[in-house]
Amino acid sequence: MQPPLVDVEHLLRSDPVTIATWNVNSIKVRAEAVLEWLKQGQCDILLMQELKSIDENFPLDAFHEAGFEVHVHGQKTYNGVAIASRLPLTLRQKGLPFLESDPDKDDPQARYIEVEYQQFIIGCLYLPNGNPVMTDGNLSEKFHYKCRWMDRLNQHAATLNMLNRPVILAGDYNIIPDAKDCYDINVWQGDALHHPETLKRWRQLSYSGYIDAWRALHPAKTAYSFWDYQGGAWQKDNGIRIDHFMLNAEAADRLLDTDIDKAPRGKDRASDHTPVWCRLSHDIPSSD
Secondary structure (H helix, E strand, C coil): CCCCCCCCCCHHHCCCEEEEEEECCCHHHHHHHHHHHHHCCCCCEEEEECCCCCHHHCCHHHHHHCCCEEEEECCCCCCCEEEEECCCCEEEEECCCCCCCCCCCCCCCCCEEEEEECCEEEEEEECCCCCCCEECCEECHHHHHHHHHHHHHHHHHHHHHCCCCCEEEEEECCCCCCHHHECCHHHHCCCCCCCHHHHHHHHHHHHCCCEEHHHHHCCCCCCCCEECCCCCHHHHCCEECCEEEEECHHHHCCEEEEEECCHHHHCCCCCCECCEEEEECCCCCCCC
16 A cells, blocks of 8 residues: 655645665665654655665565655665655656666666655665775776766766756765764775775766765764674774765755764664765745
8 A cells, every 4th residue: 555645745845855865784674673763753755775675575565554655676685775755756767877888787786766856856876885996906896896886876967967956866875085984094095985986986976066965064073874883883983974965056055954863873783874864945045
């Protein structure tokens, strides 16, 4: 049964829309925790990554009962992305576009899904990790794949930006943009999450007109969205910020607030990521 959705005009466009991203690290294991968080009214639209589930095994009925429609792009065992919403969405596409000559044109990895909500275009992404960077003294295929995937993302982002609509590209980027986004950047030197080729492509996305929403509103703050299960990382607060909202100018003009909700990471059987949320107005706020 489909959920009863909020009015199409979302309270006559008077209320902001809150969008969150969360790498759930297995929807089968984490469904109860995700639904509990959603039932607290934390967001209108939730972007999920690393489902580790095919479409047919996603717990749709539980989300519908909670009042959320869901669009799923799943994959067995690995990857998988989905968008849950209490507002009406239109599915635009599953997977990133590719060129005919692209070596990844038959790519089976489920890492991108895109929807429309009113004037907004929202892309949910799970960017490849890319490690190990080196294999037998050469750059690994995993790292090459990460770079090619980022090139495809950047090309698609530039195409979306030409539509003159607010565009939100959010999810687990597997990128540490800056030393402020890590407990100790020296630990990550040479890692695929902070490799010069990775950062070059991150900057290219910025140069094409997208801003890091959290960093835009918190220019000097240090906060994290991921803590490894190993080495007591959570207890020591040895985290990294790798889950991001990238907004084009039309979306950035509507940005009201953004933050990281650490609470779910501290619960039993938690994902190693925690939700990041972003609140936007439907229209550009007046300067009056």
